[in-house]
Amino acid sequence: MREVLTQATYLAASVLFILGLKSLTRPDSARRGMQQAAVGMLLAIIGTLLHREIVDYRWIAGGLALGTLLGYPLGVYVPMTAMPQRIAISHMFGAMAATLVGVAEYYTHGAEIPGPKMAALGFEVLFGSLTVTGSFMAFGKLQELIRGRPITFPGQNVFNLALFTVAAGCFAWLIGHPGATAVFYAMIAIALVIGVSMVLPIGGADMPVVVSLLNSYAGLASSATGFAIGNNVLIICGALDGGSGFLLSILMCKAMNRSFRNVLFGAFGSPVAATARTAEGLTVKSVSPEDAALQLAYARSVIIVPGYGMAVAQAQQAVRELADQIERRGGEVKYAIHPVAGRMPGHMNVLLAEANIPYEKLLDMEEVNPQFASADVALVIGANDVVNPAARSDRSSPIYGMPILNVDQARAAIVLKRSMNPGFAGIENELFYDAKTAMLFGDAKGSLVKLLTEIKAL
């Protein structure tokens, strides 16, 4: 009877989780859907506490209390700008839980574990432990505890491949010989090293792919946990998590014009060999805040293109205030969001929503690109490579083929930029030398404040 009740809560939880994810297809249904998913989680926890194998509740109570104590600040106080590292560290916790359950299971049953179960268990701890250290490294890079630039050494790919081969060898051996305790723990140790060496060569701008990929690994590890301990709700959630991470990493790769292999083994950010056309002989037109404000004040339609530079400068609020001023004067303002505008999928949307910008105005690339041609002004704030027309026209450019926002098609462009330093990819941007483009140099937030003062004075 108890067992039936437990299973019923698991079924209810699975359904509520899937409905919760489905609610995310629309922003106005999303919040309620996720709250229902949280109820599903609560049901599953209560159902589990009825499990007949549980005889001692002291450690459980302690663990739940400590986890809540640590989890609460991670949910409530982390600023939205820190979302990428917050998500990276939670992949670490997720993978850690899966790995620890796997180790506990192996420690208890060891040599008696049959082959198929050992396969699931091995997969679980293998992917789990490499996700633990990999996510921690990603967290460190995003939090800037360690250098964000790719760290490479000669023979790195061969080294990583060798490690992976050895780990896979251990895994295969364990399926045939579940009693080989030393091999099991050696495999964990190697997987922990793989996690580190996998993320070391990956640079800051590639982090959206890595974070998504680690999401997928964490999901697969918990799915494998489900196989190992015979729990369907774990299998389902792991599949949902793994699938979502995988889909997002493919989307991110497409948005950056890179292949998976290229992200994982390419170490982007190292000097670009075939540098595109250089800027010699071209002149840049610089504009004063007064003139730029005048241009914006009398524009009928403005498309704002926020980049990571805007987020770094914490200028979201100033952007919204500027947009309010333009709208007050009868202009229409929209926002063009490139898929990799932030440091993780969809990050820029969250930052702008936090600044109270209604989501209808946040347009994704496919939606907004046809609209540039009819825009009076495109206001580019701290974005560079994602608005570089070389991606469309210059075959020799390293970003050729990358989907970009068609800012160059707008009637005029104002670019807020700190200096003429090239962007992350180290490529010159023709847009800045275009006759229609005016550059407003300075810190994004400072320039926006100046623009605001000017536009208010008009």
Added chain:
Amino acid sequence: MTLTSVVQLYVFVLACFVGYLVITRVPPLLHTPLMSATNAISGISLVGSLVAAGANLSRTATILGFAAVVSATINVVGGFLITDRMLKMFRHAEPSAASSPAPGDRKREG
């Protein structure tokens, strides 16, 4: 291969299909909340951790289970809270919204 593992495989494959169909329809607008939501949901490994922590099989297994319960609970509590915090920021345009920020969710950094 036992019957159980075949059934498990069924469940896994079908869940992958459902996941694919649902997740591909999530707009890029909500990709960050999607990621934190799947994170919160993956905290379901808590159910495995609870059994490991409470089955009293051995000291080591209990401590491993305890650590797993802590990790998974962090994801459940933190994950659902932060997802909710994000989702409540996504709001409709109001007819005369221009200057009045919605109550209760002011920016922290000032």
